[in-house]
Each structure stands twice: as structure tokens, then as C-alpha cells.
Amino acid sequence: MVELRFHGLGGQGAVTLSYLLAKAGDRMGRYVQAFPFFGAERRGAPVKSYLRMDERPIYLRSQIYRPDFVVVMNLGLTEAAISEGTKEDTVLIFNATAEEEARLTHLDFPAYRVDATSIALELGMEVEGMPLVNVPFLGAVAHVTGLVNMEAIAEVLRETYPPDRAELSLEAARRGFTSVVKFQEAKEKGQKAASGR
Amino acid sequence: MRLVETGNHAAAHAVRLARVEVVSAYPITPQTQVVEEISRFIDEEGYDCEYIPVESEHSAMAAMIAAAAAGVRAFSATSSHGLAYMYELLHWAAGIRLPMVMANVNRALGPGWNIWCDHQDAMSARDTGWIQLYCSTHQEILDTVIQAYRISEDPSVFLPVMVCYDAFTMSHTYMQVDIPEQETVDRFLPPFRTSWRLDPRFPLTHGSVIYPQDYEETRYSIYQAHRAAREVIRRTAEEYRDIVGNYHGDLVETYFMEDAEHAVVAVGTLALEARVAAEELRGAGYPCGVVRIRSYRPFPFEELRELLGGMRTVVVLDRAVSFGLGGILASEVKAVLGGEGPRPVSLIAGLGGRDVPYTLIAERTEAAIRGELSGEEWPTLALNERHLVSLRGLKALWGGERA
Numbered sequence: 001m002v003e004l005r006f007h008g009l010g011g012q013g014a015v016t017l018s019y020l021l022a023k024a025g026d027r028m029g030r031y032v033q034a035f036p037f038f039g040a041e042r043r044g045a046p047v048k049s050y051l052r053m054d055e056r057p058i059y060l061r062s063q064i065y066r067p068d069f070v071v072v073m074n075l076g077l078t079e080a081a082i083s084e085g086t087k088e089d090t091v092l093i094f095n096a097t098a099e100e101e102a103r104l105t106h107l108d109f110p111a112y113r114v115d116a117t118s119i120a121l122e123l124g125m126e127v128e129g130m131p132l133v134n135v136p137f138l139g140a141v142a143h144v145t146g147l148v149n150m151e152a153i154a155e156v157l158r159e160t161y162p163p164d165r166a167e168l169s170l171e172a173a174r175r176g177f178t179s180v181v182k183f184q185e186a187k188e189k190g191q192k193a194a195s196g197r
Numbered sequence: 198m199r200l201v202e203t204g205n206h207a208a209a210h211a212v213r214l215a216r217v218e219v220v221s222a223y224p225i226t227p228q229t230q231v232v233e234e235i236s237r238f239i240d241e242e243g244y245d246c247e248y249i250p251v252e253s254e255h256s257a258m259a260a261m262i263a264a265a266a267a268g269v270r271a272f273s274a275t276s277s278h279g280l281a282y283m284y285e286l287l288h289w290a291a292g293i294r295l296p297m298v299m300a301n302v303n304r305a306l307g308p309g310w311n312i313w314c315d316h317q318d319a320m321s322a323r324d325t326g327w328i329q330l331y332c333s334t335h336q337e338i339l340d341t342v343i344q345a346y347r348i349s350e351d352p353s354v355f356l357p358v359m360v361c362y363d364a365f366t367m368s369h370t371y372m373q374v375d376i377p378e379q380e381t382v383d384r385f386l387p388p389f390r391t392s393w394r395l396d397p398r399f400p401l402t403h404g405s406v407i408y409p410q411d412y413e414e415t416r417y418s419i420y421q422a423h424r425a426a427r428e429v430i431r432r433t434a435e436e437y438r439d440i441v442g443n444y445h446g447d448l449v450e451t452y453f454m455e456d457a458e459h460a461v462v463a464v465g466t467l468a469l470e471a472r473v474a475a476e477e478l479r480g481a482g483y484p485c486g487v488v489r490i491r492s493y494r495p496f497p498f499e500e501l502r503e504l505l506g507g508m509r510t511v512v513v514l515d516r517a518v519s520f521g522l523g524g525i526l527a528s529e530v531k532a533v534l535g536g537e538g539p540r541p542v543s544l545i546a547g548l549g550g551r552d553v554p555y556t557l558i559a560e561r562t563e564a565a566i567r568g569e570l571s572g573e574e575w576p577t578l579a580l581n582e583r584h585l586v587s588l589r590g591l592k593a594l595w596g597g598e599r600a
Contacts, residue, residue: 018371019201019371022201022371022372023201023371026199026201026373031373032201032371032372032373033370033371033372034201034370034371034372035365035366035369035370035371036369038227038312038313038365038369058372059469059470059472059473060469060470060473060555061363061366061367061370061466061469061470062470062552062553062554062555063552063554065554
């Protein structure tokens with residue numbers, strides 16, 4: 001089983017992101033489960049959502065404390081996202097620019113970044129001033145996790161949205177897929193101990 | 198057709214497939230998506246159904262009663278305070294033996310205001326005469342709502358059925374669900390036929406004043422109908438499996454009980470979480486199984502006695518509490534065992550949506566197996582300074598000893 005946790009701000013689309021990835025996972029023949037943590041569905045407030053995928057039926061219904069992947073859609077949520085629970089080899093995926101990398105290199109996890117905000121803004125994808133960063137993340141998560149491919153994402157977007165929006169979203173997802181980069185490898189065990197983790 | 202859907206939308210599909218003719222409901226979190234989706238089916242997809250947007254849950258149930266008394270298949274959905282507000286009419290629907298189905302998305306009762314999962318709402322309505330079935334998967338929600346009409350409308354039962362499922366962990370979680378074809382469901386569920394109905398051409402009253410020489414007999418008939426329902430629930434689950442193809446157990450569903458020496462008893466999604474815990478415990482060398490109670494009323498006392506009587510350890514998970522007694526399910530399991538077999542260990546956990554991970558269930562069950570835990574425990578309770586301050590405040594107000 002692969003477990004993912006998403007941290008975003010209300011309006012960034014963390015919940016929709018986990019749902020669309022679940023639908024894509026379904027098309028890949030996997031068992032899927034996507035759910036938000038309900039309670040703070042206000043624009044701008046921290047939002048969590050979760051995603052499980054497995055080759056076997058999924059019986060777990062509890063929240064995810066040891067995710068394989070953590071998606072951080074706003075850098076202000078980094079500490080909160082990590083304090084929710086990780087494994088030693090949890091992979092982090094950030095919404096960050098190359099310049100912002102420096103703010104994240106103290107973290108002891110393998111890490112990727114995608115500039116989802118810029119991709120959304122370049123394509124004019126925003127709602128009430130909030131860039132829809134979840135759509136580039138569809139592609140970025142697909143690339144990093146290998147759980148779903150772009151064909152499945154294209155099918156899901158075309159099934160879910162009207163043609164104009166589906167194609168625009170697909171372009172954003174493609175840009176996320178191609179531009180996501182790894183900026184940090186897993187650190188050696190010794191290094192981790194030295195840094196006090 | 199396979200969809201990735203919420204548990205709430207799975208319930209709405211079942212209502213459409215059951216060809217329900219009247220839906221009356223008042224919105225309440227976490228149920229609202231059920232009736233929203235039904236109203237979308239009516240508006241956009243040509244589903245032929247009368248949707249009555251009432252001003253309260255009390256009226257929702259009143260409209261259900263009227264519809265069912267007129268011989269029409271009726272549905273509603275509610276949660277928590279909505280169910281509490283219906284309480285008087287829950288008795289009314291069961292008391293005059295009206296077939297109908299209602300989804301109750303199990304949610305905690307306030308105060309403090311809490312929208313998350315808890316079984317106190319439905320278990321507080323335990324003795325109204327309604328049949329209560331608890332689901333644990335999205336597929337089971339869809340299949341059970343359809344089955345519930347067959348059970349409810351069976352002439353030997355003629356009782357309302359409440360289909361319960363957990364807030365958020367089921368209601369708002371997206372998972373796969375297979376939507377059967379209409380013609381398949383039609384083969385399983387014939388149109389509603391009643392032996393009497395309200396009709397202005399032939400006026401009659403039903404459920405008015407009744408004197409002591411007859412009242413007790415009506416209550417006895419409900420008691421008997423619940424006894425009859427046990428066999429009807431079993432038969433309905435089997436026929437559904439034969440015609441539609443899915444099976445989720447009858448009054449209970451068991452996991453790994455074939456060679457089990459230790460058993461966890463639970464309802465709803467806690468039973469699935471316990472299933473994962475049981476697998477963990479098996480990996481550690483403890484032959485552990487799970488009994489999921491699917492039919493809470495009628496209670497599966499024969500099944501539980503047979504399954505649990507020979508166990509070395511029985512752990513009962515409760516997501517509700519009878520104040521002044523203890524875990525509701527635990528007390529009932531103890532009553533069923535009647536002092537024979539192991540003395541059940543009661544775990545009260547996950548109230549108001551607090552997460553109950555399988556790791557905790559495995560750990561506390563292992564403690565019970567090793568004899569380190571007996572009686573009762575609230576394993577997810579975490580009293581801190583904030584929780585204790587009000588108690589100290591009360592003591593100060595009343596002067597130390599008197600509090």
C-alpha cells in the first residue's frame with residue numbers, strides 16, 4: 001500500500017487533488033481511498049487530505065501518520081506537515097521555486113519541488129486570486145510516485161471538466177509532470193543521527 | 198458501472214435504484230450530500246421521485262410516515278441532532294408498522310458541537326422498534342439500502358429500517374463502488390405492496406387511542422417482528438448475493454474467525470480497522486479474529502453466543518457510551534454470553550471522531566490477550582490541563598470537599 005498526505009490552504013484544492021488522483025488510480029486498476037480531514041474548510045485555512053492506493057482491497061479507515069509521500073502546497077505549512085508524522089524515508093514534494101530550495105535543505109528527507117504557483121498563474125488558473133496549484137501537482141505527483149500516468153490523468157480531467165477547462169488543466173498537469181525536480185537525496189543514516197533526528 | 202464516489206453518493210444511488218417515490222429530508226452534516234445527490238438525480242437525470250424539502254427533521258419523518266401509510270416507498274437521511282429531533286416520530290413509524298428506510302450517518306451529539314463520527318445518535322434510538330443495520334464499506338451502503346427495502350417490506354417484518362454508516366470515514370471518503378444495473382435491482386426488489394393504505398375513498402384511522410387490553414399486544418407484535426426479521430435479514434442477504442452478486446454477511450460478518458482463539462467485536466469502520474489489527478496480531482502469533490455486528494437490532498445474540506462462547510479473549514470496541522453503565526455494545530455482548538466463556542474487555546474509543554488507528558486496537562487487544570487488561574478502558578482518552586481546569590474550577594466554587 002502507498003499512502004500520501006496533502007497539506008494545502010483552503011482554496012488551493014488539496015481535497016480535489018487527492019480525489020482526482022484516486023480516480024486516476026482507479027483507471028490504473030488500483031484500489032483507492034481519498035479523504036479530507038473535515039473541519040477547517042475555509043478559504044486560506046490549513047487543509048489536510050489523504051490518499052491510499054493498493055493492489056489489494058483497503059481496510060484501513062484511520063488517518064495517515066506514516067505516509068510514503070507528503071505534498072506541501074504552501075511552504076508556510078512545512079513544519080506542520082512534518083509534525084503530523086512521517087517515516088524515515090518519507091518523500092516530500094513541495095510547491096517551491098529554485099530560490100526557495102534553500103529554505104528546505106535542513107530537512108532530512110528526500111525532496112522534490114515543483115513551481116506549481118507559477119504554472120497556475122502562467123495558464124491563468126486562479127479562483128478569486130488563489131492560484132489553482134493542485135492541477136500542476138497532479139502531474140508532479142504522477143511523476144514522483146509513479147502511481148498513475150498522464151494518460152489516466154487526461155482521462156479523468158476530460159471526464160470531470162468541460163472541454164476547455166479539461167485541456168487547460170491537462171496542460172498544467174503536463175507542465176507539473178515535466179518540471180518537477182529532485183533537489184535532495186535521502187541522507188545517510190549517520191547524518192540523520194548527527195542532526196538529532 | 199464502477200465509480201469512485203463518497204459513501205453518501207453510494208446511498209443516493211441505492212435510493213434511485215430502489216425506485217423510491219418520496220424523499221423528505223432536512224439537511225444536516227454529514228448527511229446532506231445524500232439528499233443533494235438525490236435531488237440532482239431528480240433535476241438532471243430524470244429520476245421520477247417526489248422530493249419534499251421540509252422545515253425540520255420532525256416534519257421529514259412525518260412526511261415519511263404519511264407517504265408509507267399511503268402505500269408509497271419512502272426514504273430520508275439524517276444524522277445526530279436530526280435523528281434526535283425525530284425521536285418521537287421514530288416510535289410512531291415503528292409503532293404503526295410502516296415499512297420505510299432511512300440512512301443515518303453516525304455523528305456525535307452536542308454539546309460541544311461536533312460533526313464527526315460517533316455511534317451515540319443511533320444507539321440512543323435503539324429501543325424505538327426500528328431495525329438498525331450498520332455498514333462498513335461503500336459497497337455495503339449501496340447494497341444495504343436496497344436490501345433494507347426488502348427486509349422492511351417483508352410481511353413478517355413490516356418495520357422501518359435505519360441504515361447506519363460512519364461520518365466522514367465513510368460519508369465523505371471517496372472509494373470505489375459498483376453501481377448495479379436497474380434491471381438487476383428490479384429483479385431483486387419488486388414494487389412495494391402493502392396490506393393496507395390510507396385512501397380518502399375508504400377512510401380509516403390507524404394508531405389512535407389504544408387501551409391497556411390491547412396496547413401490550415401491539416408491543417409484543419413488534420417484538421415478534423424483530424424475531425422474524427433475523428431470518429429475513431439472512432435470506433435477503435443471500436438472495437441479494439444470488440441476484441446482484443455482493444455479500445457482506447447477514448446479521449454479522451466475520452474475519453479470520455475460523456481458527457481464532459481471541460476475538461474483537463465492533464460495528465462500522467472500527468471493525469475494518471480491527472481486521473487490520475487482527476492481521477498484525479496473527480503476524481505476532483496470536484490467532485485473532487473479528488466479529489462485525491451488521492444487524493444491531495435485531496441483535497445477533499445466537500451468532501455471538503456461538504462465535505464468542507469458546508474464545509479465550511473477547512474485546513468489544515464501543516464508539517458510544519451508556520452513562521452510568523459503560524460501553525453499550527460491551528454490556529450487550531456480556532448479556533448475551535451470560536457469564537459463560539471469557540469476560541469481555543470493553544474499550545470505549547473514538548468518540549466525536551477521534552481517530553482509532555489499527556495500531557492502538559492491536560496493542561490494547563494484545564494487552565487483553567496477555568491478561569494485562571481487563572474490565573474497561575478508554576484507550577484514546579487524553580485528559581490534559583485544559584480538560585481538568587473546569588473540574589478544579591467547580592471544586593473551588595463549591596469549596597473543596599463538597600465537590
